[in-house]
Amino acid sequence: MARVKPVTRKADVAPEHQHLFDRMLEGTQQIHVAGELRGPQSILMHSPLLAERARELGNYLRLQSTLKRPESELAIITAARETECRYVWGVHMVAARREGLREEAIATVRDGGDPAGMEPDEAAIVTYVQQLLRRNRVEQAVFDKLLQRHGVQWLVELTAIVGLYALLAGVLNAFEVEAAPGAKQLPM
DSSP states (O other): OOSSOOOOSGGGSOGGGHHHHHHHHSSOGGGEETTEEOHHHHHHTTSHHHHHHHHHHHHHHHHTSSSOHHHHHHHHHHHHHHTTOHHHHHHHHHHHHHTTOOHHHHHHHHTTOOGGGSOHHHHHHHHHHHHHHHHSSOOHHHHHHHHHHHOHHHHHHHHHHHHHHHHHHHHHHHTTOOOOTTOOOOOO
């Protein structure tokens, strides 16, 4: 159970911020069910303007980024694994499969396996995310490989996705928001 009462209904929000609640319900099904917020947005709505900014950034990075959807989902599930965030893992396992991410890649990330056994592009993304979240730095060779393959904008957006999901995982983990019932569990 979450450490604070999640903001799940419009009535939970001050009248001057109820329009922001309505905006949270627009877009992906991941953050709401039947008109009720869930996940990180249900905690972030305790700071409505922050919730709105996080939603805007998330929508850009997930839906308009230069990364292909399987690439962004691979980065997201790797960030979920590295931050041990059950909620993000559960939600994005569904998205990763829907976007065509290979089961072998998912299993390697889930099991904490060596990314060297993955396809080269997958291994480069997983290694980048792992290094960034484990060491707060990325080795030059790893950085250069992705920069040469994808360009600066792509690499900036990959790094921003990692940062956003580290932020969301921090909120979810600190406030002890559990994965949705029936979600794929992240082995700890």
